[in-house]
Amino acid sequence: MVIIEDLHKRFGKNQVLSGLDLTISEGGVFAVLGPNGSGKTTLIKSVLGMVIPDKGTITVLGENIKKKSDYRHKIDYLPQIANFPSNLKVKELIKMIKDLRAFTNAEDQLIELFRLEPFLDKKLGNLSGGTKQKVNLVLTFMFDSPLIILDEPTSGLDPISLIRLKDLIQKEKAKGKTILITSHIMSFVEEVSDEIVFLLEGKIYFKGTISELKNKTNQPDFEHAIASILIDNHA
Amino acid sequence: MRSRWSYVYFAFYLLLGVVLLFLNNDLSKAVITLMNVIIVLVPLIGTIFGVMYYYNSKEFTELLLAQPLKRSSIFLGQYLGVALSLSMSLILGLGLPFVFYGLFESSAIWDFSLLLITGTFLTLIFTALAFNIALSNENKIKGFGYAILLWLFLAIIYDGLFLMTLVMFDDYPLDKLSLIGTMLNPIDLSRTLILLKLDISALLGYTGAVFKQFFGTNFGLIVSFIMLTIWIILPVLRILFKAKKKDF
Numbered sequence: 001m002v003i004i005e006d007l008h009k010r011f012g013k014n015q016v017l018s019g020l021d022l023t024i025s026e027g028g029v030f031a032v033l034g035p036n037g038s039g040k041t042t043l044i045k046s047v048l049g050m051v052i053p054d055k056g057t058i059t060v061l062g063e064n065i066k067k068k069s070d071y072r073h074k075i076d077y078l079p080q081i082a083n084f085p086s087n088l089k090v091k092e093l094i095k096m097i098k099d100l101r102a103f104t105n106a107e108d109q110l111i112e113l114f115r116l117e118p119f120l121d122k123k124l125g126n127l128s129g130g131t132k133q134k135v136n137l138v139l140t141f142m143f144d145s146p147l148i149i150l151d152e153p154t155s156g157l158d159p160i161s162l163i164r165l166k167d168l169i170q171k172e173k174a175k176g177k178t179i180l181i182t183s184h185i186m187s188f189v190e191e192v193s194d195e196i197v198f199l200l201e202g203k204i205y206f207k208g209t210i211s212e213l214k215n216k217t218n219q220p221d222f223e224h225a226i227a228s229i230l231i232d233n234h235a
Numbered sequence: 236m237r238s239r240w241s242y243v244y245f246a247f248y249l250l251l252g253v254v255l256l257f258l259n260n261d262l263s264k265a266v267i268t269l270m271n272v273i274i275v276l277v278p279l280i281g282t283i284f285g286v287m288y289y290y291n292s293k294e295f296t297e298l299l300l301a302q303p304l305k306r307s308s309i310f311l312g313q314y315l316g317v318a319l320s321l322s323m324s325l326i327l328g329l330g331l332p333f334v335f336y337g338l339f340e341s342s343a344i345w346d347f348s349l350l351l352i353t354g355t356f357l358t359l360i361f362t363a364l365a366f367n368i369a370l371s372n373e374n375k376i377k378g379f380g381y382a383i384l385l386w387l388f389l390a391i392i393y394d395g396l397f398l399m400t401l402v403m404f405d406d407y408p409l410d411k412l413s414l415i416g417t418m419l420n421p422i423d424l425s426r427t428l429i430l431l432k433l434d435i436s437a438l439l440g441y442t443g444a445v446f447k448q449f450f451g452t453n454f455g456l457i458v459s460f461i462m463l464t465i466w467i468i469l470p471v472l473r474i475l476f477k478a479k480k481k482d483f
Binding site for chain 1: 292294295297298299300301302303304305306479480481482483
């Protein structure tokens, strides 16, 4: 699905990714974890073509993405911070993104799922952080793409929306889609993901299932397993 | 945001046109006064709106970048959106009062069209320059600063330096040099173009005669427009080049 080879990226003096290799096979939920500044968002943005790598190749669905844009039809992306143009109404934004991508009817269902009807005629600038995140989720999930990338999907969500989001992820997974998630909420990751990828200092430190990680670190639960990696590496 | 401000801009030009016509009571005179305003103001507005729009729509740009759109079309679209709406405000805002005043029966129509054409060129040029500055500077304040400096340089400081060189090298034949110097600054070029068209070049003395000889001909006019077009194309190419390599 996604093959990343020898990816390098530096921002000024800060080497964020240094020779990262990663292969994500088709189907399932993958969580990309790592301490702050370990390069999770940079990795995701490289796959999306928003960050241009210094070195290395990225292949999405068998196509080298360098200087291409059409492959993004096959990716649904949820950005980390939902900053939308504040003078647009929710309805207008949804319509606009639909115009840019493809026809879809799935948004009505999603709007209902996240109880967004009362906000459709409000301007995005007047919405709360959590509501914006819900709009963000609707925009992401309304297209039926084989690859879904979620950068911190839980931020700002209330408990009930969180449960709905988890259901949504499971539903998409059942359709055979590949879902890439970054999150700092370990319980969320443990619940939804099939496999985790742990980034440390711009490289992959661990890739495998959660039980493999627990065995490797000799820790009974996931949260402590992650913590022990961080302590061992003074991160 | 963009649309609201372009209405304000439109209203401003409308008011300016009406007031000038009212005060001067004569089309040709109003055109001359207008030139002085346009030559300085249009670049300033283009610069400020360009920078402001880029920084304000940054989040929106990031949203678009994740969509299946080419980077070149995103940035070109934004540039044209700003530049063309500013040009429209200029043309309609100034055009309407002049048309109602009886522009079409007047001899000033060519001078006035030239004024609007150069105004449009200046808008396109300075919006492109502003986008360049904004793309190269993450820091808003710095970007605004550089943009204002650029405008100040081309609108005022350049003339000062130019004049000083002319005074210092007074003993040499300078008409070629001053011609080239004028060509290299879009504001100067526009000003000279309009002044000569208005037939007040006699005020400029000998150099004026040389200028008249050059700009007054069709050849000079064409060369000038080619120069102005180059002033648009180069910054736009740099926008595309920069946008391709930038990280978001």
